[in-house]
Amino acid sequence: xxxxxxxxxxxxxxxxxxxxxxxxxxxxxxxxxxxxxxxxxxxxxxxxxxxxxxxxxxxxxxxxxxxxxxxxxxxxxxxxxxxxxxxxxxxxxxxxxxxxxxxxxxxxxxxxxxxxxxxxxxxxxxxxxxxxxxxxxxxxxxxxxxxxxxxxxxxxxxxxxxxxxxxxxxxxxxxxx
Amino acid sequence: xxxxxxxxxxxxxxxxxxxxxxxxxxxxxxxxxxxxxxxxxxxxxxxxxxxxxxxxxxxxxxxxxxxxxxxxxxxxxxxxxxxxxxxxxxxxxxxxxxxxxxxxxxxxxxxxxxxxxxxxxxxxxxxxxxxxxxxxxxxxxxxxxxxxxxxxxxxxxxxxxxxxxxxxxxxxxxxxxxxxxxxxxxxxxxxxxxxxxxxxxxxxxxxxxxxxxxxxxxxxxxxxxxxxxxxxxxxxxxxxxxxxxxxxxxxxxxxxxxxxxxxxxxxxxxxxxxxxxxxxxxxxxxxxxxxxxxxxxxxxxxxxxxxxxxxxxxxxxxxxxxxxxxxxxxxxxxxxxxxxxxxxxxxxxxxxxxxxxxxxxxxxxxxxxxxxxxxxxxxxxxxxxxxxxxxxxxxxxxxxxxxxxxxxxxxxxxxxxxxxxxxxxxxxxxxxxxxxxxxxxxxxxxxxxxxxxxxxxxxxxx
Numbered sequence: 001x002x003x004x005x006x007x008x009x010x011x012x013x014x015x016x017x018x019x020x021x022x023x024x025x026x027x028x029x030x031x032x033x034x035x036x037x038x039x040x041x042x043x044x045x046x047x048x049x050x051x052x053x054x055x056x057x058x059x060x061x062x063x064x065x066x067x068x069x070x071x072x073x074x075x076x077x078x079x080x081x082x083x084x085x086x087x088x089x090x091x092x093x094x095x096x097x098x099x100x101x102x103x104x105x106x107x108x109x110x111x112x113x114x115x116x117x118x119x120x121x122x123x124x125x126x127x128x129x130x131x132x133x134x135x136x137x138x139x140x141x142x143x144x145x146x147x148x149x150x151x152x153x154x155x156x157x158x159x160x161x162x163x164x165x166x167x168x169x170x171x172x173x174x175x176x177x
Numbered sequence: 178x179x180x181x182x183x184x185x186x187x188x189x190x191x192x193x194x195x196x197x198x199x200x201x202x203x204x205x206x207x208x209x210x211x212x213x214x215x216x217x218x219x220x221x222x223x224x225x226x227x228x229x230x231x232x233x234x235x236x237x238x239x240x241x242x243x244x245x246x247x248x249x250x251x252x253x254x255x256x257x258x259x260x261x262x263x264x265x266x267x268x269x270x271x272x273x274x275x276x277x278x279x280x281x282x283x284x285x286x287x288x289x290x291x292x293x294x295x296x297x298x299x300x301x302x303x304x305x306x307x308x309x310x311x312x313x314x315x316x317x318x319x320x321x322x323x324x325x326x327x328x329x330x331x332x333x334x335x336x337x338x339x340x341x342x343x344x345x346x347x348x349x350x351x352x353x354x355x356x357x358x359x360x361x362x363x364x365x366x367x368x369x370x371x372x373x374x375x376x377x378x379x380x381x382x383x384x385x386x387x388x389x390x391x392x393x394x395x396x397x398x399x400x401x402x403x404x405x406x407x408x409x410x411x412x413x414x415x416x417x418x419x420x421x422x423x424x425x426x427x428x429x430x431x432x433x434x435x436x437x438x439x440x441x442x443x444x445x446x447x448x449x450x451x452x453x454x455x456x457x458x459x460x461x462x463x464x465x466x467x468x469x470x471x472x473x474x475x476x477x478x479x480x481x482x483x484x485x486x487x488x489x490x491x492x493x494x495x496x497x498x499x500x501x502x503x504x505x506x507x508x509x510x511x512x513x514x515x516x517x518x519x520x521x522x523x524x525x526x527x528x529x530x531x532x533x534x535x536x537x538x539x540x541x542x543x544x545x546x547x548x549x550x551x552x553x554x555x556x557x558x559x560x561x562x563x564x565x566x567x568x569x570x571x572x573x574x575x576x577x578x579x580x581x582x583x584x585x586x587x588x589x590x591x592x593x594x595x596x597x598x599x600x601x602x603x604x605x606x607x608x609x610x611x612x613x614x615x616x617x618x619x620x621x622x623x624x625x626x627x628x629x630x631x632x633x634x635x636x637x638x639x
Contacts, residue, residue: 032388032389034386034387034389035389035392036199036364036619037392037616037617037620038393038395038396038620039389043389043393048390050393050397051390051394053394053397053401057401057405061405071320072332075320075329075330075332076329084333098333099332101341101342101412101416101419104412105345105412105416106341108345108408109341112348112353112406113349113352116352116398116402119356119394119395120383123385125359125385125391126384127383128380128384129383129384130379131363131382131384131386133363133367136367137367139363139387140195140364141195141196141619
């Protein structure tokens with residue numbers, strides 16, 4: 001079934017935010033907002049949930065810490081008890097202090113890289129990916145709201161009426177099959 | 178939109194719009210490079226290639242070509258390593274620590290400071306690698322199973338901790354920097370006219386589109402990376418200081434080393450940022466974004482960290498006497514009055530006295546004076562490492578082993594060469610990369626921009 005995409009372009013983040021508030025309070029669903037920088041406060045209005053990447057970072061960090069501990073335990077205590085000054089490493093706990101720096105560094109390494117890779121995959125932003133912003137100016141100074149007509153409970157003319165006084169600069173409609 | 182007190186100086190001067198910010202940052206990339214850029218690049222490249230040539234000669238002949246001797250087994254190589262790593266501390270400090278403290282002035286300088294960090298850590302890494310003599314077996318520092326039996330690298334050694342610290346620091350800084358660059362590359366991509374440039378920036382920008390959800394993730398990722406990078410910055414130079422502090426050499430065996438090294442690193446890093454940015458803002462016409470107030474803030478950091486370094490020097494002296502250990506006392510007395518007195522007093526003058534001048538508002542807001550002091554601090558911090566390393570070991574326990582260190586021309590060439598290479602990288606960065614985090618700067622335009630602060634509406638909201 002044919003759907004219609006409506007792109008409403010604004011010249012200011014505050015104007016877009018106010019417009020989004022007005023539309024949402026009238027039951028309009030906003031599919032996406034493209035902006036050159038993060039618009040603070042837009043997420044709750046258009047229903048974007050907070051990301052859980054922070055939890056992922058914690059889990060990656062924990063993985064790093066575990067790997068570092070297992071590794072150092074194997075290298076220094078089990079496989080080859082390195083004898084430094086007649087004091088071999090019999091247990092991990094006795095030499096724990098010497099293992100803290102590497103444990104810390106490896107935790108940070110895994111947390112940072114794990115999160116960064118997850119972030120890029122989730123965003124589908126990888127080398128060679130095509131740009132998907134509807135207008136090249138949205139990475140400069142324009143802010144675009146994307147509305148899918150199919151998602152709405154109101155008709156196209158009603159939507160046009162609502163958009164009329166929101167202060168947009170350009171409006172583009174695109175039929176997709 | 179965040180508001181700030183009206184009496185705070187605006188961070189963005191002039192009447193800029195969002196589009197102006199894009200123009201100002203992208204113009205130097207899109208235009209032809211000025212003649213001065215080519216001149217500087219050629220000079221840096223020649224010096225850099227001279228360094229590379231010297232390194233090749235060193236690898237072919239062996240590290241005997243350095244001026245080291247039986248007593249002084251560590252000198253310029255490790256001095257340069259610590260100097261470069263120290264310089265590499267400002268970038269992540271600016272972008273991570275100042276992000277956690279919500280300091281908005283960081284936004285104008287973080288991109289280039291991070292670039293500087295990454296290039297400085299590259300240069301730092303060169304020294305331990307070539308010090309191995311056999312560069313091609315450099316991977317032996319990693320815990321890899323090997324064919325010589327069950328022998329692993331020593332996890333009790335600070336030198337191995339350094340391997341982990343420096344490589345983590347380098348790669349995490351690189352990721353932090355690149356995550357911030359992606360949206361800015363997208364801005365350049367969407368403006369690019371020439372097909373080659375469009376293709377290149379399209380690849381570099383990873384197809385970034387600026388969706389609300391992506392920005393939401395972007396902000397969290399930046400925050401968490403900042404949270405991870407902050408302790409990392411402090412750990413890296415602490416671990417570098419362990420290379421010395423865990424030894425039993427008088428003058429090195431000091432518990433004050435970690436905090437003192439970290440403060441010194443931030444001190445020298447900010448000095449290098451000042452040196453680079455004072456030139457860059459002028460050459461790239463970014464005076465509206467990086468102005469006196471930014472320079473003043475950085476000078477305050479230089480003053481504070483310089484004071485910590487000064488306090489540490491004096492504490493060291495006091496403790497060497499108070500400890501009652503005669504070797505320790507001698508090491509410090511010898512530094513100040515022995516054959517290396519000139520290095521010691523250069524260090525004292527450059528690092529202890531010069532930052533104190535920043536107490537004067539007129540001086541810390543003077544760009545010319547700042548530039549001068551930033552060079553002085555860079556020199557002083559090189560001497561600091563030289564003094565710590567060479568003076569502590571040139572007097573051995575047995576007077577028959579006493580020695581002096583004279584750098585060979587290869588010592589000097591490799592060091593100068595890394596400075597050349599550093600500038601090659603930095604100039605390439607300034608030419609092809611957005612030197613200002615332009616999308617971040619846009620977020621503070623309304624809160625901290627001059628035209629918005631002066632408008633009558635600004636005061637109504639708060």
